[in-house]
Amino acid sequence: xxSSTVGQAASTLFGVVEAVGGFIAILLIVFFVAGRATGxxxxxxxxxxxxxxxxxxxxLGLIIPAITxxxxxxxxxxxxxxxxxxxxxxxxxxxxxxxxxxxxxxLRTVLWLVIVPAAAVFVGxxxxxxxxxxxYASIPKTMVFLPTAISFVGAAVIWSYVYNFVTPSQPxxxxxxxxxxxxxxxNPPNWLITVPLNTFLEMVIMxxxxxxxxxxxxxxxLKAIPDEIIESARLDGASGATLFRTVQIPMIRNTLxxxxxxxxxxxxxxxxxxxxxxxxxxxxxxxxxQMYADMFVTNQVSRGSALAVILxxxxxPLVYYNxxxxxxxxxxx
Amino acid sequence: MTTxxxxxxxxxxxxxxxxxxxxxxxxxxxxxxSAAAVAIGLIWTVPTLGLFVNSFRSRADSAxxxxxxxxxxxxxxxxxxxxxxxxxxxxxxxxxxxxAITIPATIIPIFIASMAGYAxxxxxxxxxxxxxxxxxxxxxxxxxxxxxxxxxxxVHGLQFAGITLLxxxxxxxxxxxxxxxxxxxSMPLAIFLIHNFIAQLPSSLMEAARVDGASxxxxxxxxxxxxxxxxxxxxxxxxxxWVWNDLLVAKTFGGTSPDMQPVTARMQSLVGSYGAHLDLLxxxxxxxxxxxxxxxxxxxxxFVRGLLAGSVKG
Numbered sequence: 001x002x003s004s005t006v007g008q009a010a011s012t013l014f015g016v017v018e019a020v021g022g023f024i025a026i027l028l029i030v031f032f033v034a035g036r037a038t039g040x041x042x043x044x045x046x047x048x049x050x051x052x053x054x055x056x057x058x059x060l061g062l063i064i065p066a067i068t069x070x071x072x073x074x075x076x077x078x079x080x081x082x083x084x085x086x087x088x089x090x091x092x093x094x095x096x097x098x099x100x101x102x103x104x105x106x107l108r109t110v111l112w113l114v115i116v117p118a119a120a121v122f123v124g125x126x127x128x129x130x131x132x133x134x135x136y137a138s139i140p141k142t143m144v145f146l147p148t149a150i151s152f153v154g155a156a157v158i159w160s161y162v163y164n165f166v167t168p169s170q171p172x173x174x175x176x177x178x179x180x181x182x183x184x185x186x187n188p189p190n191w192l193i194t195v196p197l198n199t200f201l202e203m204v205i206m207x208x209x210x211x212x213x214x215x216x217x218x219x220x221x222l223k224a225i226p227d228e229i230i231e232s233a234r235l236d237g238a239s240g241a242t243l244f245r246t247v248q249i250p251m252i253r254n255t256l257x258x259x260x261x262x263x264x265x266x267x268x269x270x271x272x273x274x275x276x277x278x279x280x281x282x283x284x285x286x287x288x289x290q291m292y293a294d295m296f297v298t299n300q301v302s303r304g305s306a307l308a309v310i311l312x313x314x315x316x317p318l319v320y321y322n323x324x325x326x327x328x329x330x331x332x333x
Numbered sequence: 334m335t336t337x338x339x340x341x342x343x344x345x346x347x348x349x350x351x352x353x354x355x356x357x358x359x360x361x362x363x364x365x366x367s368a369a370a371v372a373i374g375l376i377w378t379v380p381t382l383g384l385f386v387n388s389f390r391s392r393a394d395s396a397x398x399x400x401x402x403x404x405x406x407x408x409x410x411x412x413x414x415x416x417x418x419x420x421x422x423x424x425x426x427x428x429x430x431x432x433a434i435t436i437p438a439t440i441i442p443i444f445i446a447s448m449a450g451y452a453x454x455x456x457x458x459x460x461x462x463x464x465x466x467x468x469x470x471x472x473x474x475x476x477x478x479x480x481x482x483x484x485x486x487x488v489h490g491l492q493f494a495g496i497t498l499l500x501x502x503x504x505x506x507x508x509x510x511x512x513x514x515x516x517x518x519s520m521p522l523a524i525f526l527i528h529n530f531i532a533q534l535p536s537s538l539m540e541a542a543r544v545d546g547a548s549x550x551x552x553x554x555x556x557x558x559x560x561x562x563x564x565x566x567x568x569x570x571x572x573x574x575w576v577w578n579d580l581l582v583a584k585t586f587g588g589t590s591p592d593m594q595p596v597t598a599r600m601q602s603l604v605g606s607y608g609a610h611l612d613l614l615x616x617x618x619x620x621x622x623x624x625x626x627x628x629x630x631x632x633x634x635x636f637v638r639g640l641l642a643g644s645v646k647g
Binding site: 015024147148161211312315316 | 402440477482601
């Protein structure tokens, strides 16, 4: 390691100390000054000091940008900082739903939305049931849960060693090719550029990441079913599949739906996997990836903004449902 | 149920008939379920194991043979790590950048959100409920909606009808824009999570402190903040992993030079130039995921709590 790297690393880390230290110092000074206030000003000043920074950040980072993006989506802006922009009504939205490439992107995103949550919940639920009464359950659970901590980029790299393609006559470096060739498929395709297979293979990566989340949440819900209910159902003769279908599923139905919608929200915004693997080429593009390209690569800011608004509109009912469910559960407790 | 079933003499005698079938099936289904669980666990681990194994093989080996060959012909080499860390455009600076982004983006929201949470829970005023619900509802705004406007703000400041309302913060071209973006976007979840915890602290505690003459700010500093550690830990770990693993914000505000990129963005560039760096992908990939994995494995309990609460993050 040369000294310039060390110097640069040190100065970057010093920047962290500066930022965090500076922030805490300002906080202490403000607290000290505000703490001098007495009498009837004490309370309002305390409220402003405590709430002000959060409201400022929320306004600057979420409220104003969201309004700006909705506004941008109604214009004909192409590149960042363009001045002579005009309002063109809903043309960007009609474009999104009529342009054949974008149509394909939206359809593919819908396909992701249907398959990934269903598969992730299926694996998660299966795993939660299998380990429910198992000894040392934490070991297989951790194995399935581990990918949750791995970034989508890291996951794409990990899976590129599974999907890697080598001419069948050569020694294989990709696990999938090796396995299917051992099973007798002598001429496997180049997985990640074979349409439409590649989209499904990219979905597998997402399922791999999300299943652990589903398992943990559903496992907690299964554990929360009171023992008396399970016992009385068993005394009534229910066991195995019947117990599962008639007792356990209805008891965790709300959680099932919340997990499903949560994975949907994450899937709707999938960007990293598609972007990292083939940048949306070979017919793998999805909404969030195309939006990023429109905004920052191909100079179609307004069209990208329209896609962002579509994303927002699609997420809203899902988040609304989850929040309502969350509040209801809190009221019950 | 008869009492004989519990007597040791009877239990040791071999079971016969339907009772035996039932007992066998019970044991079998139990161990079958366990075997299936272990099998799924193994399938889930194999891809990561492949990356891990490949990262310790020499460039030539990992480029020409599959990682499973390692178990037949073990070969061990650290040259990949050496190159990835010290070579031109190596990962040292991106790793440092990731830390330099993640630390402020985790610590600063904790303070700001717990202050706001305290104000909304214990300094109730007209409209405080509306503010809490408003912030909470903002979780619905996806990050994607803020990218272009925030970039405009970092470069030109906040302008309306040609008038500059707020000057640019002067951090354009630094990693500060990345952590500031994450800080702003963490607010709804952070306030929601920490507020709910603070609101459940016993009111007798607050009243006692008030009677002793402590001001609100003093109560916050010496009572609320230390007692809220469980909620803060849950949020902190969730946020740490979220920021460390993020690519979208990093890509938007991080530029293209490795000097400015966190490790995810650098990794994405490496994969992009796939052919040239295939042999370095494994060690680089492992370095990318190892820190979140350590954090995750050591603090899993808190993470689950944060994950459950963060499940509505838009």
